[in-house]
Amino acid sequence: MTTLTIGGGQVLRPDMTVERADILVDSDAGEILAIGDADEVGNGDEYLDASDGLVIPGLINAHTHVAMTLFRGHADDKELDAWLQEDIWPVEAELQADDVRAGALLGIAEMIRSGTTAFADMYFFMDEVADVVADTGIRATLGHGCITVGKDDEQAHDDFKHSLDFARTYDGHADGRVQTMFTPHSLTTVDEKFYEEYIPVARDEGIPIHIHANETVNEVDPIVEEHDQRPLEYADSLDVLADDSFIAHGVHVDEDERDLLAERDTSVIHCPASNMKLASGMAPVQKLLDADVSVGLGTDGAASNNDLDMFDEMRDAAMVGKLATMDASAVPAEAVVRMATEGSASALGIDSGRIEAGANADLAVVDLSGEHLKPPHNLVSHLAYAVRGSDVCHTVCDGAVLMEDRTLQTIDLDDVKDTATERAHALVERAE
């Protein structure tokens, strides 16, 4: 057994208290072995210095399209439908496997550098993303996104079959760091008959389901008109909601839908920056929490955010949660830290997001020396409101050090930035 000590720091525990402790990790099993005083925990084979730092669970970005880093700044200041149809889908039509590889590498570099150790991604060319996850050491839940609008029947069936095949083939890839899901895009971009045919297959095989839902009013209204049901009642009639399912956004959900989510134990992934940028609306996050719905946090793609920094996302979640209710006590610091850790972990069904013996050794160390983090009255408050992704000094995933002193250990950052820039420019040119 090879062990790693993360020593000298303060540690955020699952009950949101902070204590001075060392952490011993089994690097081979990728598990936390012990947390305690240095002499109790003992010396590991390797040592990561966390003095003047706060060790937190690695943050979990539970909804993104990682290769969309290629489109960062390509199309801004438009609402969802126009943004997708006029700007994003035309460039996505030109995507090649190597583009997705380059964009995934850039996004994963950004995530590791901002303390994120796991993400959920629905996109194209997912075998490339799975390979990049394997090479870089991060953890991910991956699905090939399916859309039927604009496709003939045969193309649409091929898309769904491919999605199921991908989920079957790659589940457990990269020593178990890759898990998979079945990902119809949304309730309005996928025709009902495809849900009817393929959801039972995914359910039978125990493949988790993840879709975009209740993101905009434009998406809710046609469903209510056509089915005389709220979108999530319609989704439930198609057997989409279950305890291993999770929906992205959930901006426009009424009280009955919130109760339905709680009853089905289906998680909502809140994406506050994307919801604000596309003017989709303010998700009723405090009401979801009050209804006992499990809420995780995601950035969505970098074209609607425009970064993958989960510290930004926590801050946005707290801010917009207050604004939505006009109540400054809504969505407090502790709630957003829980969303980005245990909430997202529970949605993805992974044993990460908590610093406890037996849990996955997915951790980040925040350097507390910055002037914007003084005085340290309340470190949970700092995590939600004051820490930036660039304050993260070390990142550990599955017991392996992925970043030490801000230097990536598994990624050549300069090369990744250059390649992504070149490919993104060529891609936009092809689409024009």
Ligand SMILES: N[C@@H](CCSC[C@H]1O[C@@H](n2cnc3c(=O)[nH]cnc32)[C@H](O)[C@@H]1O)C(=O)O
């Ligand atoms: N295989 C599908 C692609 C689906 S991937 C997921 C899609 O979600 C899109 N997307 C990104 N952000 C959002 C969002 O906020 N709402 C809805 N779709 C989004 C993204 O651009 C991509 O087209 C196809 O044949 O078109």
Ligand SMILES: [Zn+2]
């Ligand atoms: Zn999305």
